[in-house]
Amino acid sequence: MSEDGKERAVELRYEGGAHALPLLTGTEGDKAFEAKTLLSHAGMVTLDPGFANTAACQSKITYIDGEAGILRYRGYPIQDLAAGSSFLEVAYLLIHGELPGPGELKDFSEQLRANAALPVEMRAMIDALPRDGHPMVLLGAAVNTMAAFYADTVDPGDSDQVDRATLLLLAQLPTIAARIYRNSVGEQPLEPDHSLGYVEDFLRMTFGGDSGSKELDELYAKAMDLLLILHADHEQNCSTATVRVVGSSQASLYGSVSAGINALFGPLHGGANQAVLEMLEEIRGLGGDVDSFLAKVKDKESGTRLMGFGHRVYKNFDPRSKEIKGLAAQILDRQEQPDELFELALRLEGQALADSYFTDRKLYPNVDFYSGVIYRAMGFPTTMFTVLFAIGRLPGWIAHWREQRLDPAARIARPRQLYVGPAKRSYNG
Ligand code: ACO
Numbered sequence: 001m002s003e004d005g006k007e008r009a010v011e012l013r014y015e016g017g018a019h020a021l022p023l024l025t026g027t028e029g030d031k032a033f034e035a036k037t038l039l040s041h042a043g044m045v046t047l048d049p050g051f052a053n054t055a056a057c058q059s060k061i062t063y064i065d066g067e068a069g070i071l072r073y074r075g076y077p078i079q080d081l082a083a084g085s086s087f088l089e090v091a092y093l094l095i096h097g098e099l100p101g102p103g104e105l106k107d108f109s110e111q112l113r114a115n116a117a118l119p120v121e122m123r124a125m126i127d128a129l130p131r132d133g134h135p136m137v138l139l140g141a142a143v144n145t146m147a148a149f150y151a152d153t154v155d156p157g158d159s160d161q162v163d164r165a166t167l168l169l170l171a172q173l174p175t176i177a178a179r180i181y182r183n184s185v186g187e188q189p190l191e192p193d194h195s196l197g198y199v200e201d202f203l204r205m206t207f208g209g210d211s212g213s214k215e216l217d218e219l220y221a222k223a224m225d226l227l228l229i230l231h232a233d234h235e236q237n238c239s240t241a242t243v244r245v246v247g248s249s250q251a252s253l254y255g256s257v258s259a260g261i262n263a264l265f266g267p268l269h270g271g272a273n274q275a276v277l278e279m280l281e282e283i284r285g286l287g288g289d290v291d292s293f294l295a296k297v298k299d300k301e302s303g304t305r306l307m308g309f310g311h312r313v314y315k316n317f318d319p320r321s322k323e324i325k326g327l328a329a330q331i332l333d334r335q336e337q338p339d340e341l342f343e344l345a346l347r348l349e350g351q352a353l354a355d356s357y358f359t360d361r362k363l364y365p366n367v368d369f370y371s372g373v374i375y376r377a378m379g380f381p382t383t384m385f386t387v388l389f390a391i392g393r394l395p396g397w398i399a400h401w402r403e404q405r406l407d408p409a410a411r412i413a414r415p416r417q418l419y420v421g422p423a424k425r426s427y428n429g
Pocket residue numbers: 267268269270272297304305306307308309310311312313361363366367368
């Protein structure tokens with residue numbers, strides 16, 4: 001043990017010296033050696049593309065054990081939250097650290113509903129954006145402009161402003177998303193109805209009425225709520241890391257979340273749910289020939305991946321995919337005709353899991369493999385899928401941004417590099 005009270009259990013030996021590094025242990029026994037002094041003491045940095053071995057912070061929000069397929073928000077297993085909580089309770093839990101009591105939940109919900117309407121100028125701004133633009137592009141743009149529409153809530157150093165920005169983002173993201181959708185299909189946008197719940201009103205603002213039966217509407221709202229819970233946080237994924245990196249410069253919460261939306265849009269991240277549906281359509285177009293599609297995936301030259309499969313962290317199974325697969329079966333069961341794409345997805349999963357290419361590389365269905373078939377059954381076009389992911393992920397982004405803001409160890413994110421370009425050369429020849 002050294003003067004700073006940290007156990008120095010890792011020793012780095014290198015030509016010309018040695019340096020002892022503190023070893024830190026997380027709640028669940030995970031180990032990390034602290035490399036903060038590496039450059040100043042040993043004169044070297046770590047090289048870790050994709051940060052796969054690098055912890056950028058200590059966090060109290062979400063725990064994942066990828067080998068065991070465990071996901072917990074603030075200590076609670078995802079399965080328990082999925083079975084017993086609403087999305088708003090989970091959002092509150094992620095952001096404030098504890099589940100709300102009945103009074104707190106009522107207040108939280110009322111405040112969100114009361115702030116759901118967009119300023120008139122913001123509506124006009126969204127309506128002026130290209131209506132055939134991808135909804136994720138428009139969503140990122142609209143959220144970024146909230147820093148201008150609510151300029152008195154952008155100071156990360158002011159807790160009241162941060163609380164107000166938190167509320168406005170949570171309250172208005174569904175309203176913005178529904179407006180973008182209505183514009184894209186040439187229908188008049190609908191204003192929020194404060195008497196409805198968060199998810200129910202989002203579905204109403206999007207589809208503008210009921211789906212034909214109260215029972216079906218309730219099932220869709222329940223399914224949407226569950227999907228939002230399952231997407232609500234996933235520790236240091238690409239978009240959350242982006243939110244933290246942008247926030248580390250003391251950019252506003254709006255600017256940081258807008259950056260997160262753009263990171264989420266990438267096909268290797270949140271864009272995968274859209275890509276899965278496109279892949280299933282493609283296979284259907286090939287007459288449902290799963291074998292030749294999988295052969296193409298296994299041929300590295302083809303550059304084709306089995307979308308919705310594989311995960312940086314889960315190397316056994318993704319606990320969210322199990323919940324979603326069950327939900328998909330429940331929803332699609334209600335349809336008069338069997339859902340061709342769902343059946344195709346089941347076949348694809350079955351064949352992939354019986355194939356050593358996938359099992360050897362520990363590639364299993366992830367959260368996106370079945371979510372798209374549910375969204376499609378509800379009536380969402382594929383371009384809206386990642387927008388739904390963003391609505392779900394928003395509380396996680398906010399929780400991480402707020403945690404970093406109060407973390408005394410947080411510094412501006414500024415990675416190092418190993419320069420391998422040309423050595424100094426003469427400009428004048
Ligand atoms: N299909 C086919 N092969 C795959 C796939 C896949 N979906 N995913 C990984 N592999 C292969 C790679 O080619 C590589 O093979 P190799 O060892 O022979 O070279 C091996 O498995 C390891 O793959 P990496 O790319 O190193 O894994 P990484 O952890 O970097 O990537 C990722 C994870 C991006 C999720 C990847 O599995 C992928 O592209 N999946 C498809 C896209 C997807 O579904 N993304 C959603 C992720 S969940 C989320 O963001 C919400």
